[in-house]
Amino acid sequence: MLGFLIRRIIQSIFVMLAVALIAFMMFRFMGDPVNSMVSENATTEERDEVRERLGLDQPIWVQYGRYVARAAQGDFGLSWRNARPVSTLLAERFPATAELVLVAAGLSLLIGIPLGIFTALRPHSFLAQSLQFLSLIGISLPTFVTGILLILVFSVWLGWLPSFGRGEVVDIGWWSTGFLTLSGLKALILPSVMLCLFQLTLIMRLVRSEMMEVLRTDYIKFARARGLTNRSIHFRHALKNTLIPVITIFGLQLGGLIAFAIITETVFQWPGMGALFIQAVSFGDVPVMASYLVLVSLIFVIINTSVDLLYAVLDPRLRVDGARASH
Amino acid sequence: MTLLSVENLTVAFPGRRGTVNAIEDVSLSIEPGEILGMVGESGAGKSMTGAAIIGLIEPPGHIAKGRIVLEGERIDTKSPEQMRRIRGRRIGAIFQDPLTSLNPVLTVGDQLIETIQTHLKLPRAEARERAIDWLRRVGIPAPEARIDTYPHQYSGGMRQRVVIALALCAEPRLVIADEPTTALDVSVQAQIIALLRRLARETGVAVVLVTHDMGVIAETADRVAVMYAGRIVEVGAVADVLNAPNHPYTEGLMASIPRIGPRPEILPQIEGAMPRPHARPPGCAFAPRCPNRMDVCSEQRPELEGSAAAAVACHLKAEVPA
Numbered sequence: 136m137l138g139f140l141i142r143r144i145i146q147s148i149f150v151m152l153a154v155a156l157i158a159f160m161m162f163r164f165m166g167d168p169v170n171s172m173v174s175e176n177a178t179t180e181e182r183d184e185v186r187e188r189l190g191l192d193q194p195i196w197v198q199y200g201r202y203v204a205r206a207a208q209g210d211f212g213l214s215w216r217n218a219r220p221v222s223t224l225l226a227e228r229f230p231a232t233a234e235l236v237l238v239a240a241g242l243s244l245l246i247g248i249p250l251g252i253f254t255a256l257r258p259h260s261f262l263a264q265s266l267q268f269l270s271l272i273g274i275s276l277p278t279f280v281t282g283i284l285l286i287l288v289f290s291v292w293l294g295w296l297p298s299f300g301r302g303e304v305v306d307i308g309w310w311s312t313g314f315l316t317l318s319g320l321k322a323l324i325l326p327s328v329m330l331c332l333f334q335l336t337l338i339m340r341l342v343r344s345e346m347m348e349v350l351r352t353d354y355i356k357f358a359r360a361r362g363l364t365n366r367s368i369h370f371r372h373a374l375k376n377t378l379i380p381v382i383t384i385f386g387l388q389l390g391g392l393i394a395f396a397i398i399t400e401t402v403f404q405w406p407g408m409g410a411l412f413i414q415a416v417s418f419g420d421v422p423v424m425a426s427y428l429v430l431v432s433l434i435f436v437i438i439n440t441s442v443d444l445l446y447a448v449l450d451p452r453l454r455v456d457g458a459r460a461s462h
Numbered sequence: 463m464t465l466l467s468v469e470n471l472t473v474a475f476p477g478r479r480g481t482v483n484a485i486e487d488v489s490l491s492i493e494p495g496e497i498l499g500m501v502g503e504s505g506a507g508k509s510m511t512g513a514a515i516i517g518l519i520e521p522p523g524h525i526a527k528g529r530i531v532l533e534g535e536r537i538d539t540k541s542p543e544q545m546r547r548i549r550g551r552r553i554g555a556i557f558q559d560p561l562t563s564l565n566p567v568l569t570v571g572d573q574l575i576e577t578i579q580t581h582l583k584l585p586r587a588e589a590r591e592r593a594i595d596w597l598r599r600v601g602i603p604a605p606e607a608r609i610d611t612y613p614h615q616y617s618g619g620m621r622q623r624v625v626i627a628l629a630l631c632a633e634p635r636l637v638i639a640d641e642p643t644t645a646l647d648v649s650v651q652a653q654i655i656a657l658l659r660r661l662a663r664e665t666g667v668a669v670v671l672v673t674h675d676m677g678v679i680a681e682t683a684d685r686v687a688v689m690y691a692g693r694i695v696e697v698g699a700v701a702d703v704l705n706a707p708n709h710p711y712t713e714g715l716m717a718s719i720p721r722i723g724p725r726p727e728i729l730p731q732i733e734g735a736m737p738r739p740h741a742r743p744p745g746c747a748f749a750p751r752c753p754n755r756m757d758v759c760s761e762q763r764p765e766l767e768g769s770a771a772a773a774v775a776c777h778l779k780a781e782v783p784a
Contacts, residue, residue, distance in 0.1 A: 353562035360516055360557070361577045361628060362550030371576075375567045451612040452566060 143443065147436045152203065154432040158425035159202050165421050211426040216418045221426045225408060229430075230310045231301055232407030235399065236392045238327040243334035244385070248378075250335075251342025255350065256369060258343075266339070273336030278395060282329040282402040289325060297322050299404040326403040330395060334388050341384055345377045352376075379449050386442030390435040463534060465668050466515065466553075466636055467491040471528035471538075473507075473514050475739075482739045484510045484523065485692045491770050494635065497662055497669045499683030499700065501676060501715070503736050506689040508672040512638040514538075515670070516553050517545040533635070551581040554629035554667075556639040560621035560646070564613035570597070570624050571609035574631055581632035596627040599664075601657060619650035623657065630661060637662075640672045655682050676719055680704055685771075688712050691736055691747035698772040708774040711748045746777065754778055 169186050177185075186192050190201060205212070211221035254263040290298035302318030304311040313319030349355060350373055358368050397409035404410065408427060415423035447453045471488045474481050485507035492498045500508045513519050515530060517537070530538040537548060549555070557563040565573060574593035578584060584592070590609070597605035600623040613621055622642065629637055639658065643651040659682055662669050671683055679686050679700060686703050688696040688711065696709040707713045714732040734751040743749060749759040758777050766775040 353557060353559060354565040356518070357555070357557050357563045357625070357628070358565065359518060359546075360549055360555035361580070362546045362548070362632070363576065363580055364546070367576065367580075372565050372568070376565070379567075450567060451569075452614045 139447075140444070143440050147440060150436055151429070151433060154429055155203050155206060156199065158428045159199050161421050161425050161428075165419060206426075206429060211429075212422045214415075214420055214423050216415070216420045216423075221422045224411060224423065225426060225430060226309055227311075228406060228408045228411045230312060231405060232393065232396055232400070232409060234313060235323065235326055235330060235405060235407060236389070236396055238323055239331035239334065239392055240385075240389055242327060242331040243338050246331075247335045247338030248342050248381070251339040252346060252369070252374070252377075254339065254343045255346035258347065267343075270336040270339055273332050274340070276332075278329055278333060279398050279402055281332055282325075282399060285325045285329055286402075296325050298325070301406055326399050326405055329402070330392060330399045333395070334385075334392060337388065338381065338385065341381055342377060345380055346373060349373045349376045375449065379446065382442060382445055382449065386438050386445075389438050390431075393431055393434060463494075464491050464531075465494045465496075465533060466670075467531045468511070468515065469529045469531070471511070471514060471530065472526045473510055473519060473523055474526035475523045477522075479740055481526075483526070483692060484739060485514070485689075487528070487766075488689075488692075488694055489528075489766065490687050490694060490697065492636065492668050492670060494668055495662065495666045496685065497659070497671055497683045499679035499686040500670060500672045500689060501674060501679055501686060502689035503674065505736060505738070507692040508674075508689050509640050510692075511689070512555070512640050512670060512672050515638055516549050516555055517542075518549075547581075550577060550629075550632045550634065552634050552636065554632070554634040554637040556625055556629045556637060556642045558641040558644050560618055560625050563625050564621055564628075566613055569610050569612055570616070574609070574624075574628060577628055578631050592631065593627075596631045597624070599661070600624070600627045601653075602627075618646055619653060622646060622650075622654050626654075626657065626661070630665065630667065633665070634667065636668045636670070638670045638672070641674070642671070643675070643678060644673070651678070658682065676704070676715065688715070691742055692739060693747065693775065694766055694773075695748065695776070696774045697766070697768075697770065698774075702772060708772075708779050709748075709776050710752045710754050710778070714751075714753075746775075 169182055169189075169191060173182055173185055183192070190198060193201075209222050211225075213219065214221050214224055250266055254266055257263050286298045289296045297318070300322055301313045302320070302322035303316040304313050304319055305315040306312075313323055350369075355368060355373060358372050363372070393409075396405075396407060397412060399405065400407045400409035401413055408430070411423065412427045414420070415427070468488060468490050472486050473484045475484055476482075488507070488511055490498070490511075500511065502508050510519070510523075514525060517540070519525070525538050528538075529536055532548070532552060537545065540548070564570070571590065571593055574596060575586065575589045578589040578592050579586065582589075594605045594609055597609060602608050602620060602623055608616075613624070616624065622645075626642075629639075642658065643654050646654060655678055658669065658671075661667065669682075671679070673679060683700050685698065686700050687694050688703065688709065690711050696703060696707065696712050698708070703712060704716065707716050711732070714730075717730040718732065720729055732751055737743060737747055737750070743760060745758070745760040745762055746752070746764050749755050752759065756777060762777070764775045764777045766773050768774060
């Protein structure tokens, strides 16, 4: 297991280096950065002086090396738009996105898995059929449309929930949380519902089909033939086998949630990293865009590694350190 | 008292092309401690008979006619919950493929202990002792250590031993063994058969041994029932049926077993194929393939006649010695 972990960490480092290279290249796509730093009528000497001071006269690989070294220490440079450190900007925005994604992911699991189990166990009931039909809508409707519909119904017509922002937040160290105030919690509801809807329907349909598959296996038939109770067969014998593939997809989708959060944050003016990124794009603020890219990739890598480790917990066949098959 | 008797059992599957009877009018009985072999081709209804006895026919299939009586008590009319309490406790089942019969994410011990505790209200520690004891009885070495390992850490033969332990651990009086050796290596098959026979002798459990392997029947069973196209065509003591088959189908089966000695040019075989359930002929289902076919065979279905010790369903043997 330790060897596996070390291997995964080394692989992850290479992935991050590649992502950093792409992020670094973004600076070059925007033209010569010196142009945007000196006045229009600067002399060549002045320009060279700036170039030298910023290390831009060095070979590109040296510049890349420096970028990586500073990024590894959390230094992503200054935002071009408001001249503040990018790391500070991201740290300010990160809690908002993290809380939104966390709530959306939690909702999709807490609702999706039970609904999936129910529709698998009672596939012919009216409720299960209706859920199947509704989930088709959930999967095919674009999220921004559901977001706008939610605002229309719950904010405009009913006036129950706020249509934008995070409400009041409480600062705990550098983390600002919306979990502790009523307005913060109310503000979370619509965006997290919008964000989780797609995941929820996906998880429900996935759990349903996996569970139905598992219920047809020989070991479930054999469990029935031994007179085990339905409760044990469904929730002990079948569910654990069902969740293994579900965790894979969920891990991949969790990264997707962060990506989709960009849309949700735009619709609800949610002050998270996604909104920051969209602003950065419209202002051509390369350091912020590049850092967002690196940070999101890092989160993806961490999630995927965690999912791989979780497998070993759920599926004993993947625990390579265990005893080998004997004959 | 007869342990189990199945009387005129018909299992029907309603379908788009009308109702199809997977098995028809099957009657058999088994005494305590007896090993009854059931042979026949794929689709003859052997496994379906087993599934009907343990009450696990896949819907929409259902028992359309007949009764199943276990120790004097009719069980085919019981509720699903009552039937669940009978399965494992009074009728065990051994499945065909040991590689897929065990749950991969639960330890062997978990599966055994849960089965024991479901039926025999014992505290966990005691159930665990029993589980270890059962693993030892089925020939798993170092059972105290192996009980906490997972099925994938066992070989195929060892897994089938675990399956047998699981089927017997709540001490049923009857076990339905559905092709218990078909998925195993030939060398392992003999071990598993020997184990089954030994356990049947030790525990007095009766076994319905479903197989298409005449060799396994010859070695293991006391009596044998031959099935063809959903019906029992011949029943009798193993030695009688194997050495002097009464039904032309059984005769054909026997003739097509390769023997040691001078090899014939061509291994005899029964021409044609068994009719599918929705295309069975009106008379004797074997008539189209029968070398001794008479006019009456394609018109009138022969009934199974004789006693539990020896019976045959064939017009040729209308005067079979009872």
